[in-house]
Structure formats: C-alpha cells, structure tokens
Amino acid sequence: MTTLLHILTHNVIPLTIMIGLGMLLQRAFKLDIKTLSKLNFYLFSPGVAFVMLYNSSLSFEVILEVLLFFSIFFIALIVVVEIVVRLRRYRPGMRSAMRNSVLFYNSANYAIPLNQLVFVNDPFTLSIQIIIMMMQNLIPNTYGVYSVNAHKQTLRQTLRTIASLPTIYVIPFVILLRVFDIPVPEPIWIPLNYIASGFIVTALVTLGVQLGSMNWSLRLADVLLSNALRLCVSPLLGFLVVLLLGIQGTTAQALVLSCAVPTSLSSVLLAVEFDNEPEFASQVVFASTLFSVFTVTIVIYLLQYVG
Structure with a gap:
C-alpha cells in the first residue's frame, strides 16, 4: 500500500496536474499545438x-x-504488436499509431524516478535505466518518424525529415565527449540545464493542450488494447x-522494471507533429499513465521472483 501511495503521489498525480494545466490553458487561450510540438522536438x-x-x-x-537485452526485447515487442495490428486490420495510419503507443515508453521522467524509488538511489540501476532512456530517445526520432510517415511520404522525404531532427546527432556527440573526457564550457552547460529542466513541463503541457483541443470520442477498445500490450x-x-x-x-530486476512503464509522450509528439491519429495517441498516454499505478505496483511486487 505504501508503494502504491508513493507512486500515486510522486508520479501519477504530478503528471496529471501538469496535463490538466495544459488542458485549462488550451480552453482559455487556444494555444498552437504545432509550435509546442516543435519546441519539444527541436x-x-x-x-x-x-x-x-x-x-x-x-x-x-x-x-x-x-x-543486448534491449535489442531482443524490442524485436520481440515489435513482433507481438505487428501480429495484433494485422489481426485488427487497422488502416496504415492507425497501424503506426498503435505501434508507437506500445513500442515507445516513458523511460525518462517516469522510469528514472521509479527506478530510484524501487532501488533506493542505486547508481548502478540508474545507469541501466539511462541506457534504456538513450535508446528510447533515439528510436522515436528514427523508426518512429519513419513509421508515421511511411504510408504518406517517399522514403527520401522521410529520411530527410529524420535527418532534420537534432536528437539523432546529440547522442553520438555526447558519447564522443564522454569517451575523450571533453568538458562542456560553463556558459553552454548552464543553458543546457535550463532546457533539460523544461522538458517534462513542456511535454506534459503539450499533451494537455492536445487533450483539451480534441474531440473526446473515446476509442475504448483500441486504447485498452494498447494499454494491455504496454503495461502487461x-x-x-x-x-x-x-x-x-x-x-x-539487481540487473535483471532493473531491466524488467524498465519494461513496465506507461506509453511515452513521444508517441503524442509524433502524432501531433506529423498529424497521425493524435486523439488516439493522447488518450493512450493519459490512460496508460493512470492505469500504471496499479500495474507497476504489481510488477514491483513480483520483482522479488526475478533473478
């Protein structure tokens, strides 16, 4: 019960408050969702x-x-999702939306604090989660962009879109800085910290703005199917x-826990930026975040049987 309350008060409620503020701002001022999306991406x-x-x-x-774990896990998850979307006979746009809602999960602002709660600020398990976060940051900006555009753009146009996204250059650049032990100058590091601090707020407000502007014709069966695949x-x-x-x-436990978190905001940002089932994507993120308080608690309990 203590774990449930902690996850609720430290993860779900704060996320929900920020999403709610975005919904209120949208109702009051009719914000430009495309501008918010570009701020997130670029x-x-x-x-x-x-x-x-x-x-x-x-x-x-x-x-x-x-x-190695992530590669095998991700391929297995792709196979499962692909079987589901073909059995459901979704149209191309909905296929990519369903894929993204399951394959891209909240490995940063949800999974990192969760990891440190469960493993009591263990730097080893944090390093494991950082690697997962790195991959989950890279894949939406490559495969994710390809997925939402493949049915409406040529391959060259899609590759040009992917090449315009800065995240795919940031990751190898940072790895080079770390390998050669190159320090970041203070005048650059300070604004970078400001930008990083603004990520969670801006992403959650963007989700709220999208929820506040959409037609709430809840696609219950599809949303629950996505949530079941992602959370269970x-x-x-x-x-x-x-x-x-x-x-x-501990390595095994940290890896299993990393797979249990709700759908990432990346799926909403992709859906909004490239106009691909944004209402479905927003509903999935919102619902999976709420349901995760129960499913993640069960996974935490079962970790004692892992490894």
Whole structure:
C-alpha cells in the first residue's frame, strides 16, 4: 500500500496536474499545438538527452549487456504488436499509431524516478535505466518518424525529415565527449540545464493542450488494447528475455522494471507533429499513465521472483 501511495503521489498525480494545466490553458487561450510540438522536438528533447547522457556513469560491460537485452526485447515487442495490428486490420495510419503507443515508453521522467524509488538511489540501476532512456530517445526520432510517415511520404522525404531532427546527432556527440573526457564550457552547460529542466513541463503541457483541443470520442477498445500490450505484455516479455539471457540479480530486476512503464509522450509528439491519429495517441498516454499505478505496483511486487 505504501508503494502504491508513493507512486500515486510522486508520479501519477504530478503528471496529471501538469496535463490538466495544459488542458485549462488550451480552453482559455487556444494555444498552437504545432509550435509546442516543435519546441519539444527541436529544443527540449535533445537538451534533456544531452544532459542526462553526459551526467551518467556507464561501464562498457553494463552497456553491452543492457543493449543486448534491449535489442531482443524490442524485436520481440515489435513482433507481438505487428501480429495484433494485422489481426485488427487497422488502416496504415492507425497501424503506426498503435505501434508507437506500445513500442515507445516513458523511460525518462517516469522510469528514472521509479527506478530510484524501487532501488533506493542505486547508481548502478540508474545507469541501466539511462541506457534504456538513450535508446528510447533515439528510436522515436528514427523508426518512429519513419513509421508515421511511411504510408504518406517517399522514403527520401522521410529520411530527410529524420535527418532534420537534432536528437539523432546529440547522442553520438555526447558519447564522443564522454569517451575523450571533453568538458562542456560553463556558459553552454548552464543553458543546457535550463532546457533539460523544461522538458517534462513542456511535454506534459503539450499533451494537455492536445487533450483539451480534441474531440473526446473515446476509442475504448483500441486504447485498452494498447494499454494491455504496454503495461502487461511488455514486462512479461522483459521477464522472458531476462530468463533467456541468464541475467540475474539487481540487473535483471532493473531491466524488467524498465519494461513496465506507461506509453511515452513521444508517441503524442509524433502524432501531433506529423498529424497521425493524435486523439488516439493522447488518450493512450493519459490512460496508460493512470492505469500504471496499479500495474507497476504489481510488477514491483513480483520483482522479488526475478533473478
């Protein structure tokens, strides 16, 4: 019960308040959702990726183990989602929206504080989550952009769109800075910290603005299907991959927990920026965040049987 209340008060309620403020602002002022989306894609997302990756301490062995786990897990999740969308016979736009709602999960502003709550500020498990966050930051800006545009753009146009996104350059750039131990000058580091601090607020307000401006014709079956895949099937797959690879102990627990978090705001930002089922994407993020207080608590309880 204590864990449930902590997750509720430290994750779900704060997120919901920020989303609610975005909805109120939209009702009062009719904000431009496209401008907010571009701020997220071209300023706040690359900023937070830079700061978090630069500040993390990662060993080569942990990186390889986590990347192997993530690759197998992600491919398995793609296969499951692909089977579902084909059985449901979705049209192309809805196929990509459903894929993104399951494949892209909240590995930063939800999973990182959750990781540190469960593992009591353990820097080792934080490093594991940072690697997952890095991959979950990179994939929406590459595969995610391709997914929402493949049915309406040529491959060259889609690749041009991907090449225009700064996050895909930020990640290898930060890795080079870390490898060669290059310090970031203070006049640059200070504004980068300001930008990173603004990511969560801007992303959540953007979601609220989208929710406040959409027609609430709830697509209950599709939303619940996405939530079930994200919150229930995903951690189960994570557990199976951990067993397959023989990963044990705290590493195994941290990896399974990383798979259990709700749908990422990236799916909403992609949907809004490229006009691909934005109402469905917004409803999925909102619902999965609320339902996660129950499903994540169950996963935390079951971690004692992992590893």
